[in-house]
Amino acid sequence: MSVVRCDGIVQIYKAHEVEVVALRDVDLVIDEGETVALLGPSGAGKSTLLWLLAGLLRPSAGRLWLNGADIGRLSQRSLDRLRAAQIGMVLQNPARNLIGYLSAAQNVTFAQRAVKRDRRRAGDLLRRVGLQDAGDRPAGRMSGGEQQRLALAVALANKPRLLLADEPTSQLDERSGAWVVDLIKRAADVDGTTAVVVTHDMSVSEALGRTVTIRDGRVGAEGRRGEDFVVVGREGAVQVPPEYHHLLPPGSMARIEELEDGIALRRAEP
């Protein structure tokens, strides 16, 4: 069963009187229990897609289903409930996920306020992220690594069906990063949580079950089981991965050669 289903999502926002197309015709299906790494260059639209998946934005066009609910048709109240009950999110800067003057436990229970408060789970989560001894120390005084782990615990506080994480390892050393990724995978394994992680870190993407690469607001490529694929878009468009730009530079012309199971592109010099 798909937890996320994007059907021709377009997201446009206005910046200084200019309309910017952040996402265009994004089709994406993520099944329950999958762990997906969202890859792509800065400004490609990864964070925008993540915010859409969190129900923080509504798509300008196209439809988005989360756990079978079309978020475009949900009232704000329903959307809040959906987010409270089924979505956990880790924002890019770990400090942003936390209320700095509250303790670790208070931060976790704050995230549970909109649903049933579960102190046992809060304690369990803190143990899982290694912060059971954090005591009353305010989150603002924790190290970057501790904050990142606590942010993950906060995101998992409501036992979400969909965990969204934006660069959860960006400020961590390799060992801490691995621990965080392990926590995400464990949540998927233990709780059946579907995880979508925006990352630039290859080790993170390799550790997760699937990669989706966003380029220029489109899903350009996907990777499964260590192999990368380009994705053929709605209008038959295919993005040539950057590593092949030296062969087919953007703006160059190519001939299409038909093959039995597809086509081949060859540079042409008209």
Next chain:
Amino acid sequence: MILRGLWERRTLSLVVLIIAVVPIASAAVGPIYSAAARTTIVREAVRTAPLEGRGWRYTTTSGGIQAKVGAFTRGAGFTNPPIFGMEATSGRADDKRAFSLVWQDGQCEHLTLAEGRCPRASMEVMAGQASGFALGQTIHLSAVRRAEVGDAGRDPAPLKVVGIYRPGSPADPFWFGRTLFAPPGRPEGDKADALFTVPETRLDTYIVAGAVDFTGARQPEAGWTDYGIVFIDTDRIEGTDIDVLAAMQAAAENAGSNEDTIVFSRVADVLRVVSANAGSLGVPTLLVIAQLVGLGWMLLFQTVGDLVRARGAEIALARLRGHGRARVWRFALAEPLLLLAVAVPLGLLLGRAAAGTMIGALLPAGVPVRFPVEAAPAGVAAMLGGVLAAAPAAWRTATRPVTEEWRRTPRRSARGWVLDAVVLSITALGLVELLATGVITDVSGQSSSAMAVPGLVALGVALLAGRALPVLTRRLFGLTRRHGGLGPFLALRQVARGPVTAGSVVVLGAAFGLATFAVSAWSATSGDYEETARFHNGAPTAITVRPVEPRRLIEAVNAADPGGRTAAPVIKVPGPPEMVATDPARLAAVGYWRPELAGGRTLAEAAAALPGPATPRVWLRGDRFRLTADHDPLPKGWSVRLFATLRVPGQLRPVQIPLGALTGRSGTHAWNLPPGCAEAACELRAVRGETTPPPEAEEDLYVRVTVTGLATRANGRWHALDLPSWRVDEDPDARDGTFVVTVPGNQTLRPYTYEPRQAGVAVGALGGKAVPGLDNAYAGPVRTVLASAAGPGLTGVGVLVDLEQADRMAYGVHDKAVFQVWTRSADPAALERALEEQGLSVVSRRTSAGLAASFAGQGPGLALMLLLVSALAAAALALGRTVLALFTAARRRTYELAALEASGARVAALRVALLLEQVITVATGTLAGLVAGLVAARAALGRIPQFAEPPVTPPLPHEVALAPVAAVVGAALLVSLLAAVLVSEALLRGIRVERLRDAPA
């Protein structure tokens, strides 16, 4: 969590708390100060009232005085314990005098014993020194009989004189409402000083029917008149007692409808003064408070909004975690509401403390600082402004897209025009309304509504300035992009797009507008008070003395100030039109005058035109006066008696002596002169005839009488007097001493010693109005030698005349005339001593500064003082809030500044940017306030209430003193510049390139 959050944002929380506390305190100060001001008004009115206005004398002939007075004073906590007494009045065999037999509780402490002792037993009395009774003498009063009935009825009660006293001072409040002693030097033949006894005398005596009490009513048998004297304690009466005071006065007036009760008092006059002053305090104070609370709301609106926005990240997290809107809204409101809740008691306490300080500094000592019931709701109402600010700010934060909180470059949200347009429209409507009702355009009167003008103008100008500054800086921004360096470029860019700019300019503009107006209004009003006081007082110091004859007053001043440069005798007769009669030459030396109000003429020039001819007067000295006259024969049956009108030394009223009836065609008529004429010369003022018609007159009376000789007798010898030039008022051409006795149109012959149309300096629209003269009887127009818009000593339309001429013209001096000596001496006490050595009795002294201070103590003055103090405090707060807002806004940009530094921008350029940004914002706000304040001052000064009763004269200059205004604005600019320097340095110290490693907040 809320408390932790407040601690986390402690600086901002503290600022919000302070800014919330101030309008609450301002709102609370109003009622507290107003209550104290009302107390001041009522105390001042009572204190300056004549003795009769400070209490009641409750008199009854039906007994039960204690219960009656107890009922009368019930609920009045401001009266002293009543002084009870009893009185019976009686005559005495072979004595034409009436005697009052009196007991008054505490009498012995208020009388000076000359001989003997105070009475201790029944039927012992103490008699006045002037009564002629000797110690040990027994007195029998015809109406005071023994209680026991003897064979021949009741015998007169023997009253034994055990003490002789010197009369107490009539001015002693203890003797309130009753004249028990003959005034010193003015013995009255038919009234002796009271006989004082003890209450027990009542038990052993019987007052016979037929005795008449002082009210003229017949007393019942055995009846004494009981009385209770109730005084208002000026140290205890408060503004809240005005209603009780009015109720007591109403009860006193009602009690008078009972035939056995009389309540004597002039408290009604005091109540009228109190009502006028308190009424003039209420509306201006309310408007002042409303404007200050409005300003406080504006500050609160912005600062509470800042606090809510400061929680933006937490609120976004709450929404991210799926909290519902209502919960998020509550979450956002929790901190500001808690702060506002805490601010209420703190604000009320601060308000009380501030009001206490103001009351201590501005109002007379001893005025208590109360906390009236209205103060708490006023404070809570002010706090509601914060709630009104917090609620929409929280709602906006709870509903705006969450993702905006985390964007690297938040989308610019344009400042809406709607709110500004609404506020500007309301402001414009308010001003139009004030224009339409004539409050602004009409300069003739003073309207409380004009107090709303400064707030409206300040708000309007501030809003426009807040809008104009970003537009102007955007224009200049292009210029700095090409020239001027990085500093001005960054500063102008920030000012042009900075969200703090407009809000700060609006708050600063409104606050400084109000402050500038307050300072302008206060300086102008103080000037008006001083100018009015100088004119109304006439000279720097006016010493009021007991009435004496005008000549004695003149001579006493001449002797006390032989140089003629420091003192002037003055007699003021109330109008309308008013009259001030004085010595012109001396007035020129001491009187206050403004030549520009009199067509450039100086007081010396004006005074020089006042004296009239110094024709010799007709002085009569001796024991008998003789007048020889020729006349027409009298018609049949008619009788004509001649009278001479004299001015007698020691008496203010003229004395008329009969000279006998006319018989034949001529005759010599003589009569004894009053005893005073033997020691000092009396003056002949007039001769006239009184007619008695026959039962049935056959012909009209028309008898011409010609005075042919005057003589006085002294030491047994007659001395003929030179005949003066005569004048007949009704026939100006008759100068030969001939006048007509007729009906109607009887004429009066007067020595022609005065100018019939007296020269006078006219103040105001006198026109052809008759001037009352010193005696308020000889009404006639004056010959205006100079017209001035104001004159010394005149509070309304009136004239300034020569005292010598006024005295020659009048028959006497009116009871309401006030006798003063004006002086510019630096040592008025020495002059007072000199005047007393000359036999004058000094009653009081008033300086023009004291009079100005009393104007400032009236309702409008007290309201303006409240505006001044509070507006300055609000301006200081607005300045502080602006500096803080600029600091906070700049601190949010430290990432950007760090990036600029990293990319090679010099610190000096960044310093210039920060400094310029703050200086431009603060200076614009302050200068907008200055403009708004001056515009408001121009529009509203002259219309705002300054006096409880606007003076008719002098014309008020309404001159704004520029120095205080410049000082306020200069101080504001200086402080803001200093703050800008400090803030810039603090921010520059916080700019570190390492910050770039963090994500921008």
